[in-house]
Amino acid sequence: MTALAAGRRTASRSSGRLASEVTAAAGLLPFGALVVLFLLIPLGVVFAGALLDESGRPTLGGLAALGDPVVRSAFARSFELSAITAAVGAVLGAAVATVVAGSSPTSALRRVVVAACGVLSQFAGVPLAFALVATIGLSGVVTQLLGGAGVDLYASGVWLFDTPGLVLAYTCFQVPLMVIVFLPALDGVRPAWREASLTLGGTRWQHFRLVSVPVLAPAFTGALLLLFANALSAYATAAALVSQGSSIVPLQIRRALSSDVLVGQQDLASTLAVGMVLVVAVVMGAQALVQRRTARWLR
């Protein structure tokens, strides 16, 4: 009698677990639908455009475009821009994050910085380009104030609408992104480690070199790679700022898609996009590997 009751109870419990797992999986459906609609289908379309010829047969001919000097220099320019802004963003962002990590979790400083970075890391695209043009553009407020004081921002040429302008603009959203990404890693460094190294007679420099750097290096590298991918794929800021030359890959894609002069280049756009997808896949793969190392120490 008791055994029977117990058996029944077990059965109902396991069927209940199954039902709850099904319910949980059903909760993922909208997410799955979004992934299919906004990631998998576009990816499929892009790969089809790059790897199929006009009659729908597979071809590698389209990929030859990646060897074109203009395309190669666009990729080089994109890598350069992404590497510079990732490095600058990572160093400055890590410095800000270190200051914030030293304050108490409830301090006003931390709350203000974290909130501001949350907003600023998303402040890109047309609003950012507009902000730059309105402040340091040719007739921007700051440009005119400085001009009044005898300082000409553009004495050596108008740099805002070319690569130097993009470096400045991208840095504006890379630094806050770094703060957000790196702060949790810094918070994971336990005060006990420092106390231990001091107790054992270590200096601050030894603690930094032998404890902090090895523990934080994977997190820093991971953040650096994330920033690189972030800059590489940014489009709207560059589109709003740069009107001549299509120097970077996202702008080359724009040109291939909507040029009034060079028509019928949709497949080139797909090929360029495939190139970008591959680069980002490699970078994010490396980031995932590094992330796994980070997780060993910092939880």
Next chain:
Amino acid sequence: MRLHARLAALLAAGALIAPLAACAPPTAEAGAASTASDGTAWGTTTSAEAGGGMDALVAAAKEEGELNVIALPPDWANYGAIIDAFEQEYGITVNSDQPDAASQDEIDTAERLAGQDGAPDVFDLGQSVTLANTDQFAPYQVATWDDIPAANKEETGLWVNDYGGYMSIGYDSAKVPAPTTVADLLKPEYKGAVALNGDPTQAGAAFSGVVMAALGNGGSADDLTPGVSFFSQLDDAGNFLPVDPTAATITSGQTPVVIDWDYLNAAITTDLPTWKVVVPTGAVTSQYYNQAINKDAPHPAAARLWQEFLYSDEGQNLWLAGGARPIRADAMVAAGTIDQAEYAELPAVSGTPVALTPEQTEAGAQQLASTWAAAVS
């Protein structure tokens, strides 16, 4: 027509909507299958006469009640006033979609929205895009068809030149001296002052700007190299401004010299009286835009009525009032129906205009694709 920065969603949206649109059921009244209440299938009718006359066309268009236009900036060739006049005259609502879009975007939108009520009814396209997409057009001949020179239209009426102009240099006479030739712009007086309306590998106007520079520096319709090296020198001298000029950048003084179509430069003078327009000597290049009707037009009668309106004396004079040269200008001068005052206002042109053939445009575009980026950066 005008190429403008659009948001990041472009790629994703383009890739996405295509498969979705393919599943959308075609609406019953859309496209060539539709018939007006008098039984005329306007979607396949090639002239007002063939459809029962202008009155029948007007009645059918009024019944449709709406017209979808695309890529018509209100300050471009007077389109704002043209749309208002059409709405008032016929009581038809004009839906103006993506006014700043490029020619290619017009075709892409038509393909994406094929069979839907929001698809564009009519196009206003640059030459390259027109010739590459003739299978998207429905042939139609307006009542004033015979006034249009044969070289300016497709023989069945798939596309027809509508308005055009000459490449010009607009400048603020309060800020810089008057240039007369293209080479003048290399002088130190124009430091940090000269802007081109767009990237010549993307925007038709900018492409013609390079053609103008080529012609002014010993090049020809077959050889744009001198044009590219001119802009390269302009950049090296610090005179070239890599800024997309707009009415706002011009009136605020950021772009004191702008290379653009004469009708677009002329339109600025209303806001900035010191703005002058000159067509440089020895570097005269002209280009017409084209009208075409979408073969999947959701409002086929209104689309045809719009064409009739644009090619009527009234429509042509409205383009003229925007500083553009309407295609029927010569016939209207002969008939005395042109707006004389506006016609006299057009910038003076000296020398023989050079117009590139489609083949020359194609070759030039390919050349710019590989040389332009290096020239200006």
